[in-house]
Amino acid sequence: MSYIYEEIKHITAVAINVFIASINHSNYHWHNDYEVMLVLDGSVRLSCKNQTTLCSAGDIALVNSQEVHELIGEGQDNLCLFVQIDRQLMSNPSHPDAQYYFYLNSASESYEPKEGYAVFRHTLAEIGLFAKKEDPGSRHLLQANLHLFLAELYKNCIYDVHPNSNVAVDQEDLKLLTLVLEYVQLHFSSKNIHQDICEDLGVSDKTLYRFLKKYLGFSLKDLVLKNRIDHAKYLLKFEDRPIGYIVSACGFGSDKSFYRAFKKEVGMTPATFKQSDKIIEKTSSVKNYFSTDLGKAMRLLREWD
Numbered sequence: 001m002s003y004i005y006e007e008i009k010h011i012t013a014v015a016i017n018v019f020i021a022s023i024n025h026s027n028y029h030w031h032n033d034y035e036v037m038l039v040l041d042g043s044v045r046l047s048c049k050n051q052t053t054l055c056s057a058g059d060i061a062l063v064n065s066q067e068v069h070e071l072i073g074e075g076q077d078n079l080c081l082f083v084q085i086d087r088q089l090m091s092n093p094s095h096p097d098a099q100y101y102f103y104l105n106s107a108s109e110s111y112e113p114k115e116g117y118a119v120f121r122h123t124l125a126e127i128g129l130f131a132k133k134e135d136p137g138s139r140h141l142l143q144a145n146l147h148l149f150l151a152e153l154y155k156n157c158i159y160d161v162h163p164n165s166n167v168a169v170d171q172e173d174l175k176l177l178t179l180v181l182e183y184v185q186l187h188f189s190s191k192n193i194h195q196d197i198c199e200d201l202g203v204s205d206k207t208l209y210r211f212l213k214k215y216l217g218f219s220l221k222d223l224v225l226k227n228r229i230d231h232a233k234y235l236l237k238f239e240d241r242p243i244g245y246i247v248s249a250c251g252f253g254s255d256k257s258f259y260r261a262f263k264k265e266v267g268m269t270p271a272t273f274k275q276s277d278k279i280i281e282k283t284s285s286v287k288n289y290f291s292t293d294l295g296k297a298m299r300l301l302r303e304w305d
Contacts, residue, residue, distance in 0.1 A: 004068070004178050006031040008084050011131065014143055015086035018131035020297045023073035023080060028181065028216065030174060033084040035063040036104075036149075037071075038124045040300040042078030044071055046107075050217035053107040058304075060120050062104035062153075065090070068177060068215050079297050081128045089150060101160040102153055113156035123149040125304035132298070176201070177215055180208070184220075188227035189251035194220060228252065229265045236274040243270065 006029050010017050017033070023044050037046070043056045048069040055061050063069050065087040090100050103111035104120070113120070123145050130142040153159070179201055187193050197220070198205055209219055216223065228250040235246045243255060252258035262270050 004029045004181055005174075008033050010084075010086060011142075014139070014146065015089055016127075016131075016146060017084040018082070018127060020079065020081050020128065020294060022078055022293075023071050025073065026071040028068055028070045030066055030068045031084070032065055032087055034065050034087060034090060034102075035069075036083045036085070036124060037061050037063075038081040038083075038121060038128075038304070040079040040081060040297060040304075043074035044078050044080060045074065046071055046105075047217065049215060050213060051108070052217070053105060055105075055107040058121065059106045060104060060117055060124065061107060062102055064101045065099065066171075066174060068174070079293070079300065081124060081297070081301065083124060083127055083146075083149075085146070085150075089146075095161070097163065099162045101162065103158045104153065111158045113152075115156050119152050119156070120149065121304045123152065125301045128301045129298070129305060173211070173215065176203075176211065180212070180220075181223075184223050184227055188224050188231065189249060191251065191253075193224055193251075224251075225261060225265070229262060232258070232262060232270065233266070233273065236270055246270070 004027070008017050008031050020040075022042075028047075037044070037055065037060070039055045039057050039059045041057050043054055046053050046055055046061050046063075046069065048063055048067055053061065054074070087099075092098060092100075104113065105111070106117045126145040127142060127149065130138045130145065133139075133142075180197065183197050183201065184193070187196065190196060194205070198208060201208075203211070212218065212220055212223065232246055232250045235241050235249065241249075243258070247255055247258045250258070252261065259269065262273070266273055268276065
């Protein structure tokens, strides 16, 4: 990926973005909006900070403003509703500079809302249905359900409040995180990447380790391996290259280390992966979605309505 910041365009006058998608792989990224996901069918893995949860049909998960996150679909049959909310809608007039961090993830065993998840599923389904309609009445109902959802967040969910000074620090951290991810993408094949990145970005090895653990939940070694494996997948699927070339291009020290790492991370040998029906995209954009069955999605939304 060439960047990890996602600019979000909102529905006019509502300050939200609503869409339905079947997730293949959405790279680590962040945005200023709060993002709520309702899984309609199948399963999706959500990685956010140092936690990964498997979200299945009926699960709800909220990603807070500026939180770095990744989504990986468990097969092509998943369908998800996403509601991205302008963070200005979450502000408190008495504390306009404060940042609110909500705990809402039904796939996690922690921080269950006081009155459960049913009201959130119902309200999100209503938002998803009314967002597809253009008449004035539906637009008012969309806004009404949005504000009901926000009210339920404050009423039923545990949340933290951070002063504006902490938000400013997070912005600097996010800039560094962007530099780290871009650096690894460009130099993952280098044998000396661990030393080079610290020297070029002016951070110590220990600082970088703690930093990545805080925001991604894993180390630089893990991040480099992830990029090497992803590039190996690309070469196996789209280029007719010998194994020796792939080993060198991806930065592995030997055929043996490549086979061992690939089998551990992917669950199959490179040769088996090459012949499999596993789908990957040629693009390196933040979003990597399968085509979506909107008719099926609408039927599933009505079940939660």
